Structures are given as C-alpha cells and as structure tokens.
Amino acid sequence: MSTAVTQHVDEVKSTPWSGGRSPFNVEYGKMMMWFFLLSDAFTFSSLLISYGALRFSAPTWPAPSLVFQSFPGLIESGAPLVFVGLMTFILIMSSVTMVLAVEAGHRNSKKEVVTWMLFTILGGLMFLSCQALEWNHLHGEGFWWGHIPTAEKMQEFFKTGVPYAQQAMTSHQFANLFFTITGFHGFHVFSGVVINTIITINVLLGTYQKRGSYLMIEKVGLYWHFVDLVWVFVFTFFYLV
Amino acid sequence: MSSETTTVHAEGAEHGEHEGMTKKRIWRIFWILTAITCVEFFIALVISPRLLHSPLHSMINPCYIVLTLFKAYFIVAFFMHLKFEKVGLALAIIVPILFIIGLILVLTNESHYWIGLRHV
Numbered sequence: 001m002s003t004a005v006t007q008h009v010d011e012v013k014s015t016p017w018s019g020g021r022s023p024f025n026v027e028y029g030k031m032m033m034w035f036f037l038l039s040d041a042f043t044f045s046s047l048l049i050s051y052g053a054l055r056f057s058a059p060t061w062p063a064p065s066l067v068f069q070s071f072p073g074l075i076e077s078g079a080p081l082v083f084v085g086l087m088t089f090i091l092i093m094s095s096v097t098m099v100l101a102v103e104a105g106h107r108n109s110k111k112e113v114v115t116w117m118l119f120t121i122l123g124g125l126m127f128l129s130c131q132a133l134e135w136n137h138l139h140g141e142g143f144w145w146g147h148i149p150t151a152e153k154m155q156e157f158f159k160t161g162v163p164y165a166q167q168a169m170t171s172h173q174f175a176n177l178f179f180t181i182t183g184f185h186g187f188h189v190f191s192g193v194v195i196n197t198i199i200t201i202n203v204l205l206g207t208y209q210k211r212g213s214y215l216m217i218e219k220v221g222l223y224w225h226f227v228d229l230v231w232v233f234v235f236t237f238f239y240l241v
Numbered sequence: 242m243s244s245e246t247t248t249v250h251a252e253g254a255e256h257g258e259h260e261g262m263t264k265k266r267i268w269r270i271f272w273i274l275t276a277i278t279c280v281e282f283f284i285a286l287v288i289s290p291r292l293l294h295s296p297l298h299s300m301i302n303p304c305y306i307v308l309t310l311f312k313a314y315f316i317v318a319f320f321m322h323l324k325f326e327k328v329g330l331a332l333a334i335i336v337p338i339l340f341i342i343g344l345i346l347v348l349t350n351e352s353h354y355w356i357g358l359r360h361v
Contacts, residue, residue, distance in 0.1 A: 016329070024330040034334055045341045053348040057355035065285070081285055088278055096271045099320050103262055218322075225320045229313055236309040240285055241302050 033219045037226045040188075044230050047184065048237055051177045058170045062157040064239050067141075067174075072133040084239045087130045088231065091189075094123025095228040102221045105214025110203060113214060117200040120224065124193040131186050135179070143175040178238060185234055188227050195220050262319065270319045277312050281305060 016023040024031055055061055065080040072083065101116035142149030148171040149157070151164055158167055199220050208214045284304055292298045318324035323331050 016327075023327070024333070025327045026330060031330070034330070038334055038337055041338060042341070045344065049341070049344050049348050052345075053352040053355075056349065057352035057359075059359070081282060085278070085282060089275070092271065092274050092278070095316070095320055096267060099262060099267045100264070103264060103267065222321055225316055228320075229316045232309055232312045232316065236281075236305050240281060240305045 027215055030215065030219050030222070033222050037222060040226065044184070044233070047181050048233060051181060051237065054173050054177065058173065059166050060158060060160075060162045061170050062174050063159045064241070066157050066159065067138075068134075068239055070137055072137045081239060083130070083134065084235065087127055087134075088235055090123055090127045090130065091228050091231050094120045094127070095225055097123060098221045098224045102214075102218050105208075105217040108209070108214065110206070110209055113203050113217060114200060117196060117203065117217070121193055121196050121200065124189055124196065124224075127189055128186065128193065131182065131189075135182075138178075143171070143178070145176055145179050146172070148172055148175055181234060182238070185227070185230055188230065192220075192224050192227050195223065262322065262325075266319070270315055273315055274312055277308050277315075281308055 013019075016025075022028075026034075068084060069077050069080040070083065071079050071086075075082070097116045097119040101113050101120060104112035104116055138144075142153055148154065148168060151168075154164075154167050154171060157171070199216055202208065202216070203214075208216055284301060289298070289301055292301065323334065
C-alpha cells in the first residue's frame with residue numbers, strides 16, 4: 001500500500017506543460033521572433049486601420065487606378081496596377097527563395113543556402129528600387145508629406161468632378177498616409193535586406209556549420225515573410241480598394 | 242541538469258521542423274499566391290469597370306479582402322511554417338491578432354461619427 005503511494009508521488013509528469021522541456025517545441029530565439037512579429041502586426045494594423053477610418057469618412061478619395069497608372073521610365077499613363085504588380089511579384093518571389101534557403105539549411109547544404117539567400121537579398125533590393133522609382137514618380141506629380149499637386153493637375157486623380165476644397169483635403173490625407181505607410185513598410189524591407197546580408201556573411205564564414213544548425217536562417221526567414229505579408233495588405237488597401 | 246535541458250531543447254528544435262515544406266510544396270504555394278494575385282488583377286481591371294453602375298459593385302471590396310486573407314493564410318501557414326508548429330504556439334500568435342477586429346469595429350464606428358460631424 002505505502003509503496004504504491006510513494007510510487008505514485010514519485011512518478012514524473014511528462015506532459016508538455018509540466019516543466020523540463022519547451023512546451024512550444026521551438027528554440028527561444030525563434031519564439032521571440034514570433035512575438036516580435038506579433039507586436040509589429042499590431043503596429044501595421046493600427047496604421048492601416050487609421051487609414052481605413054480616414055478614407056471611409058472622407059467625402060471623396062483620389063482613385064488608385066488614376067494615381068498609380070504609370071510604369072516609371074517606360075509607360076507614362078494608362079497602365080494601372082502594372083508596376084505594383086511587378087513589385088508584388090518580386091516580393092512573393094523573394095519569399096519563395098527565402099523558404100528554399102530554409103529548406104537547404106535543413107539539409108545542411110551551405111552552398112545552396114548562400115545561393116538562395118543571395119537571390120532573396122537581390123529580390124529585396126529590386127523591390128526597394130521599384131519603390132524608390134514609384135515614390136520619385138509620385139513626388140514628381142506633386143505628392144509628398146504635406147504637399148499636394150496643383151489644382152489643375154489634381155483633376156487627373158479624381159473620377160468625378162469634386163469641389164477643389166474636398167480634393168485638396170483628401171489629397172493631403174492620401175499623401176501623408178501613403179508615404180507614411182509604404183515608407184514604414186519599405187523601412188522594414190530595408191532592415192530585412194541588412195539582416196539577410198549579415199546572416200549570409202555568417203553562413204559564408206561557417207558560423208552555422210560550426211553550430212550544426214541553420215536555425216538562424218529560419219528566424220530571419222520569419223521576418224522576411226512577415227514583410228511580404230504586410231505588403232499583401234498594403235497592396236490591397238492602397239492599390240485595389 | 243542545465244546541459245540536459247539544452248539537449249532537450251536542441252532536439253526539440255531538430256525534430257518537427259524538418260517535416261512540412263518540400264521543394265515541390267514550396268513551389269505549389271508560390272503558384273497559389275500568384276494565382277490569387279492574378280484573380281485580384283482580373284477583378285480590378287476587367288470586372289470592376291463593367292460593374293461600375295451595378296449594385297454588385299459594392300461586392301468588389303469584400304472580394305479583395307477575402308482574397309487578401311487567403312494569401313495571408315498561405316504565407317503564415319506554409320512559408321512561416323505555423324501550420325506545422327505546436328498548436329499552443331499557433332494559438333499564442335493567432336488569438337492576440339483577433340484583438341485587431343476590435344480596433345476595426347471601434348474605428349469604423351468612429352468614422353461614421355466623423356461623417357456626421359461634417360454635415361453639422
């Protein structure tokens with residue numbers, strides 16, 4: 001009797017939450033990256049929801065198909081969504097090369113990891129260049145933080161004849177929100193490129209080979225996919241809706 | 242003891258994360274994402290101009306949002322690998338995200354009020 005009780009008390013619990021192991025079964029840094037991304041998701045959604053509220057309450061808004069209808073350097077007008085389509089494709093593509101790098105990391109193939117990481121960095125740089133061209137184009141049209149095009153030029157960006165006072169007000173809101181939100185996203189892409197570059201240098205130096213695991217690639221991968229995820233929402237709410 | 246724990250952690254990290262994404266699967270997700278984006282373009286460039294004066298035009302924005310959420314699902318579940326993580330981790334990330342719905346409701350209500358203010 002007494003031995004049975006002792007045995008019962010001494011029995012080691014082995015459920016995921018009874019200690020001695022990681023209940024989420026992920027490495028600490030990877031879990032923290034997830035929680036960081038969660039906080040970042042809140043930041044981006046606050047920005048996008050504020051944009052939604054301002055736009056919803058506005059009597060009119062610059063039409064996306066009229067504002068974004070050029071392919072900088074190639075087509076001056078009449079090509080709505082083409083340039084942003086290219087940007088979206090570049091970012092999705094770089095997300096794919098990132099997962100391929102993670103996959104190569106699982107097989108401990110240093111050479112493949114480096115190749116795919118370099119493609120990912122290239123994709124990030126291409127996206128940033130496209131964004132620079134787009135900003136430059138809009139700046140040329142007269143949009144900037146606190147700046148709007150001339151009254152005459154502004155007619156081009158509205159579908160129907162709207163009083164100038166309303167056009168001026170909503171164009172101001174549009175310009176500030178567009179440059180702030182795409183700027184904040186672009187800054188994330190830039191940080192991603194910098195982080196990816198550092199990690200690629202570490203791969204080349206053999207840091208992760210010595211460590212025996214390419215888990216770090218997964219962590220920067222999470223960040224990079226998050227940047228792609230945010231772009232999916234920015235794309236919908238600025239260019240489609 | 243601490244070295245034992247580290248081993249458990251390291252093994253934990255080794256296991257489970259190998260499964261899931263094969264090269265074939267990665268490319269399949271890529272094609273799904275590209276296809277959804279193409280559908281969005283089709284709606285924006287072909288369907289939207291035709292429905293301009295139809296009551297169905299109000300259905301276009303909800304369509305975009307549903308398609309966007311689909312894309313978000315594929316990125317988070319497969320590219321970010323959340324589908325293959327422990328349910329506890331997935332819930333720890335997904336459940337807080339639901340608070341965003343609260344902010345959407347509050348600010349939608351608020352912007353209705355702003356519209357009212359303009360007419361005063």
